[in-house]
Amino acid sequence: MSGNLAKNADAIVIASGWQPSIARAEFSALVDSANTSQFIHERVLICDQDSATKIAQRSALISETLYPANHSLYTDLEKHVELVISWCKEHLENTGQTLAVRANKIGKKVEGWSTRSIEQSIGGEMFRDGWKIDLTAPEITLKITSLNHNNLTEEEEGENPPQIIWGVKSSGTSTWDERTAPKRPYFKPISLDPRLARAMANIACPEEGKILDPFCGTGGILLEAAAIGSQVFGSDADSRMVEGS
Incomplete structure (x- = not known):
């Protein structure tokens, strides 16, 4: 051809x-x-x-x-x-x-x-x-x-x-299952899927920068943002959420 x-x-x-x-x-x-x-x-x-x-x-x-x-x-x-x-x-x-x-x-x-x-x-x-x-x-x-x-x-x-x-x-392996919410020290059933959390972090901050989540819950978005090099800050009304994350 x-x-x-x-x-x-x-x-x-x-x-x-x-x-x-x-x-x-x-x-x-x-x-x-x-x-x-x-x-x-x-x-x-x-x-x-x-x-x-x-x-x-x-x-x-x-x-x-x-x-x-x-x-x-x-x-x-x-x-x-x-x-x-x-x-x-x-x-x-x-x-x-x-x-x-x-x-x-x-x-x-x-x-x-x-x-x-x-x-x-x-x-x-x-x-x-x-x-x-x-x-x-x-x-x-x-x-x-x-x-x-x-x-x-x-x-x-x-x-x-x-x-x-x-x-x-290209070769590569997925580690998403290792970071699902049930495997964290503290979580709630409504915790965000880590893949969605990572996507949100990438869309909000595609380069290394700062991310603030004022209602962070168990910290799903902040954990994924930190994993890609962002400086993260979070707070939540429930202290157990912050301590557990």
């Missing part, structure tokens, strides 16, 4: 499917306005590597990042297999690492899209090109994802055609 449909992308950040509108606001707050970035889907941001790194380090609602990465309007499966293989040969250096190819979809299924065909075709070509394939614990994971929107009218679908994104998945 000719490369005329493919667009250069330093990095791609994918939001989790939970609270995508809040994730979009959080990502927008964290991206430097001087850098070029673009949402190509409600859950997918194209940006520079520095912005992707910052989001990965601070965001509450990130699913994964891809770097290096690229994206293209979707035409048909065979042509995109050729496009991704060509991109891999140009951007990925085989130095003996193990590799796995993973495909998935976000949104409504794209006509003609087959995750199995994508994985087998690209994985097979990479194997023939000398890559070691390891589907259990690969050192490099190549992700290919189809993007489509749900619940669009026929006219809206014409204005928002399907796309594909691909790139090398």
Whole structure:
């Protein structure tokens, strides 16, 4: 396939499917306005590597990042297999690492899209090109994802055609479960989910600064703000809340 449909992308950040509108606001707050970035889907941001790194380090609602990465309007499966293989040969250096190819979809299924065909075709070509394939614990994971929107009218679908994104998945682990309210010394059932608390802190103060929460409760927002380098201040009418947090 000719490369005329493919667009250069330093990095791609994918939001989790939970609270995508809040994730979009959080990502927008964290991206430097001087850098070029673009949402190509409600859950997918194209940006520079520095912005992707910052989001990965601070965001509450990130699913994964891809770097290096690229994206293209979707035409048909065979042509995109050729496009991704060509991109891999140009951007990925085989130095003996193990590799796995993973495909998935976000949104409504794209006509003609087959995750199995994508994985087998690209994985097979990479194997023939000398890559070691390891589907259990690969050192490099190549992700290919189809993007489509749900619940669009026929006219809206014409204005928002399907796309594909691909790139090398960045590693990372989530620690949100370790910081849920029940695991603090004192909490109430209405305590804020730590992911929402982190998103609120990022939106309010995307750079290191000061955050005041005059009704801090068990301190969920302040804990997450402190974790990203902000100076925090809080108070609450219930002294047990402050002492417990």
